[in-house]
Amino acid sequence: MKKILSLVVVSALGGALTLGAYKLFEEEPLAMNEVASIQKFQTVPTNFNANLNPINTVDFTMAAEQTLTSVVHVKNKSIHKTTNPIEELFYGRSSGRERVQVGIGSGVIVSSDGYIITNNHVIDGASEIEITLNDKKTYKAELIGTDATNDIALVKVDAQNLPYVTFGDSDAVKVGEWVLAVGNPYNLTATVTAGIVSAKGRDLLGSGKTDSYLQTDAVVNSGNSGGALVNTRGELIGINTMITSTTGSYIGYSFAVPSNIAKKVIEDIMEFGNVQKAFIGINYMELNGENHNEYDVDNTEGVIITNVLPDGGAAAAGILEDDIIVKANNVKVATFADLSGFLKTKRPDDVVEFTIIRDGSEKVIPVKLYKNIRTAFGQLGLSLEELSKSEARDFDLSSGVKINQIANKELVRLGLKEGQVIKSINGSKILDVDDAETAMRNAAREQRIVLEVLDENGVTERYIFN
Numbered sequence: 371m372k373k374i375l376s377l378v379v380v381s382a383l384g385g386a387l388t389l390g391a392y393k394l395f396e397e398e399p400l401a402m403n404e405v406a407s408i409q410k411f412q413t414v415p416t417n418f419n420a421n422l423n424p425i426n427t428v429d430f431t432m433a434a435e436q437t438l439t440s441v442v443h444v445k446n447k448s449i450h451k452t453t454n455p456i457e458e459l460f461y462g463r464s465s466g467r468e469r470v471q472v473g474i475g476s477g478v479i480v481s482s483d484g485y486i487i488t489n490n491h492v493i494d495g496a497s498e499i500e501i502t503l504n505d506k507k508t509y510k511a512e513l514i515g516t517d518a519t520n521d522i523a524l525v526k527v528d529a530q531n532l533p534y535v536t537f538g539d540s541d542a543v544k545v546g547e548w549v550l551a552v553g554n555p556y557n558l559t560a561t562v563t564a565g566i567v568s569a570k571g572r573d574l575l576g577s578g579k580t581d582s583y584l585q586t587d588a589v590v591n592s593g594n595s596g597g598a599l600v601n602t603r604g605e606l607i608g609i610n611t612m613i614t615s616t617t618g619s620y621i622g623y624s625f626a627v628p629s630n631i632a633k634k635v636i637e638d639i640m641e642f643g644n645v646q647k648a649f650i651g652i653n654y655m656e657l658n659g660e661n662h663n664e665y666d667v668d669n670t671e672g673v674i675i676t677n678v679l680p681d682g683g684a685a686a687a688g689i690l691e692d693d694i695i696v697k698a699n700n701v702k703v704a705t706f707a708d709l710s711g712f713l714k715t716k717r718p719d720d721v722v723e724f725t726i727i728r729d730g731s732e733k734v735i736p737v738k739l740y741k742n743i744r745t746a747f748g749q750l751g752l753s754l755e756e757l758s759k760s761e762a763r764d765f766d767l768s769s770g771v772k773i774n775q776i777a778n779k780e781l782v783r784l785g786l787k788e789g790q791v792i793k794s795i796n797g798s799k800i801l802d803v804d805d806a807e808t809a810m811r812n813a814a815r816e817q818r819i820v821l822e823v824l825d826e827n828g829v830t831e832r833y834i835f836n
Contacts, residue, residue: 434550437535441477444500446499447496477596483530485525488525504559513525520714540607550598553595570708584628683740688735700725752781796812819835
């Protein structure tokens with residue numbers, strides 16, 4: 371009897387547990403439903419009317435097709451003569467051997483009659499330039515002109531009806547915009563890589579070149595120099611020029627000369643034979659988060675004018691010390707690299723409308739730019755001036771700069787004289803005062819200055835300052 375009673379109790383207990391579990395999980399699932407409703411994602415309509423393209427709708431094929439046929443392979447052949455020091459030591463002569471060195475790069479056709487833009491460093495020192503088109507036709511190219519400061523060169527081939535790219539407006543390029551880099555890396559045929567514009571107005575300290583690069587993460591390697599950086603419409607917005615790398619290969623950063631600068635350079639070369647450089651006539655420092663309170667402005671971006679140079683465009687227009695430049699022809703000026711890059715697209719006598727902040731208020735002042743032919747280096751006690759055409763002919767030069775004033779008596783004691791020509795500064799060739807200023811800026815970082823000076827007798831002398 372006791373066993374039967376035990377079985378009944380156990381059965382009843384099991385039934386109760388089963389019924390309780392059923393009630394909990396089936397008839398009253400409120401707690402579980404609440405958790406599920408929190409975890410479930412909801413579909414919400416999205417408005418794409420802000421001109422934002424989803425990544426899967428960006429089509430690079432048209433831009434690539436247009437650009438590939440307009441990008442060329444550039445081969446630079448230069449001849450170097452080697453000497454035998456043993457023959458020189460014992461016989462006072464050396465037979466010497468000529469060695470042909472070949473460099474490669476890229477170029478961009480910018481007109482149907484054969485004008486091609488590339489980097490100066492791609493063709494520098496070339497005794498022969500060979501161009502290979504995308505269809506494998508080859509041409510000998512003529513060097514039309516170069517601009518070492520902006521690292522741009524213009525060459526021409528004797529051909530007609532060539533495919534070419536049109537220039538885009540690099541000032542209108544936006545950070546985050548899709549771009550294509552087209553060139554001939556590692557001696558390959560035309561190669562396309564894609565990326566975005568990572569930054570504008572990038573100043574690369576020590577590059578000695580233009581200080582207003584476009585930065586992109588499109589892959590660029592050796593051989594891409596001189597190639598095209600284009601937008602998704604196939605418009606040329608930059609000339610690929612350099613990378614920042616610890617290995618010599620691409621690691622994520624590449625830089626291009628903006629198309630507005632490149633276009634102005636080649637137009638100057640074609641029209642004037644050299645690059646026309648325009649100046650505003652100021653000394654400056656950049657506005658930032660640390661010094662903006664001193665000038666009682668909310669802005670932390672802009673260029674503060676610390677000195678207005680006499681006889682310059684800024685002085686004639688009424689620009690004053692402590693004015694802050696924030697725009698140039700309605701283009702934003704956040705840094706001096708922005709201002710410098712903008713001025714590189716202008717010529718002497720161009721009029722630019724500068725938006726400045728003065729006494730807390732904005733005003734627009736038109737400034738007529740001028741050509742600078744003088745510069746001074748206080749750290750050396752030297753003033754330089756560009757050679758006139760007749761002076762350049764006297765020294766058998768096409769252009770150059772001369773010493774027009776020496777304030778440091780020690781330099782006079784060393785042998786420097788007014789009227790002598792500065793050939794190079796720390797190995798950089800000096801053709802004008804802009805070259806001299808760039809070279810001195812880089813030399814100051816190295817804390818060592820080496821001057822190559824051509825004296826009145828045509829003898830080259832070297833002066834080293836530490």
